[in-house]
Amino acid sequence: MKVGIMGGTFDPIHIGHLLAAEAARDSFGLDEVWFMPSHIPPHKEQAGASGEDRLGMVAEAISDHPCFRTLDIEIRRGGVSYTIDTVKEIRGSFEDIEFHFIIGADMVNYLPKWEGIEELVNLMSFIGVGRPGSTLNLAALPPYLHGKVLLADMPQVDISSTEIRERLATGHSIRYMVTDSVYDYIRRRGLYGIQPGRTD
Numbered sequence: 001m002k003v004g005i006m007g008g009t010f011d012p013i014h015i016g017h018l019l020a021a022e023a024a025r026d027s028f029g030l031d032e033v034w035f036m037p038s039h040i041p042p043h044k045e046q047a048g049a050s051g052e053d054r055l056g057m058v059a060e061a062i063s064d065h066p067c068f069r070t071l072d073i074e075i076r077r078g079g080v081s082y083t084i085d086t087v088k089e090i091r092g093s094f095e096d097i098e099f100h101f102i103i104g105a106d107m108v109n110y111l112p113k114w115e116g117i118e119e120l121v122n123l124m125s126f127i128g129v130g131r132p133g134s135t136l137n138l139a140a141l142p143p144y145l146h147g148k149v150l151l152a153d154m155p156q157v158d159i160s161s162t163e164i165r166e167r168l169a170t171g172h173s174i175r176y177m178v179t180d181s182v183y184d185y186i187r188r189r190g191l192y193g194i195q196p197g198r199t200d
């Protein structure tokens with residue numbers, strides 16, 4: 001079985017994440033994609049929603065896809081979510097699965113700075129997708145990453161969770177940037193400074 005892991009902060013999950021996962025699944029015949037929110041992301045501040053709410057939004061976003069699942073291993077473990085720790089833990093439980101970690105172009109360029117990356121590339125491969133604002137140049141990666149990052153084509157969407165949080169805090173609509181189910185979750189829980197009672 002081939003599984004894609006879509007790791008992220010998902011604060012909140014948006015259509016860029018969903019399109020990336022679907023492009024990877026479709027391009028490489030993945031049987032399933034597991035969406036895995038981090039507890040504390042290794043390289044940036046996470047100042048938005050709680051782990052429970054980020055996981056809740058992911059569950060809402062993917063509920064209608066027969067091959068998408070949630071994985072709460074990093075939220076449950078707590079602390080800083082280094083992927084090397086997670087992958088070692090997962091491989092112990094799922095020995096027969098071939099894992100591919102799905103990342104956007106910004107993260108592809110950042111791979112050399114990941115904790116234990118030279119060991120990690122021997123435990124799984126990466127599937128990279130394009131992202132507006134980041135140039136993908138696999139030849140510029142260090143030699144130990146050559147052949148370890150496969151590319152999937154996805155429709156380019158210039159959307160980030162940061163932009164969504166900013167739009168909500170300033171009273172703007174995020175309709176169609178996230179699924180309706182995620183927008184409903186944000187309204188219901190009053191996340192990101194959304195105005196109470198907002199229905200548009």
Ligand SMILES: Nc1ncnc2c1ncn2[C@@H]1O[C@H](COP(=O)(O)OP(=O)(O)OP(=O)(O)O)[C@@H](O)[C@H]1O
Pocket residue numbers: 007008009010011016017020102103104105106107129130131132157158159160161162163
């Ligand atoms: N619009 C997008 N297109 C392609 N990949 C994306 C897009 N947005 C996020 N990703 C990828 O999804 C993964 C998780 O991203 P993350 O949850 O940090 O979202 P983000 O939008 O970058 O968040 P933030 O704005 O809070 O930094 C990363 O590998 C990232 O590169």
Ligand SMILES: O=C(O)c1ccc[n+]([C@@H]2O[C@H](COP(=O)([O-])O)[C@@H](O)[C@H]2O)c1
Pocket residue numbers: 006007008009010036038041042043044081082083084107113114115
């Ligand atoms: O392990 C690391 O050093 C590392 C460094 C940066 C990012 N990651 C993982 O890459 C995924 C996307 O990261 P982010 O911060 O864009 O949400 C998420 O699962 C992170 O835990 C992992």
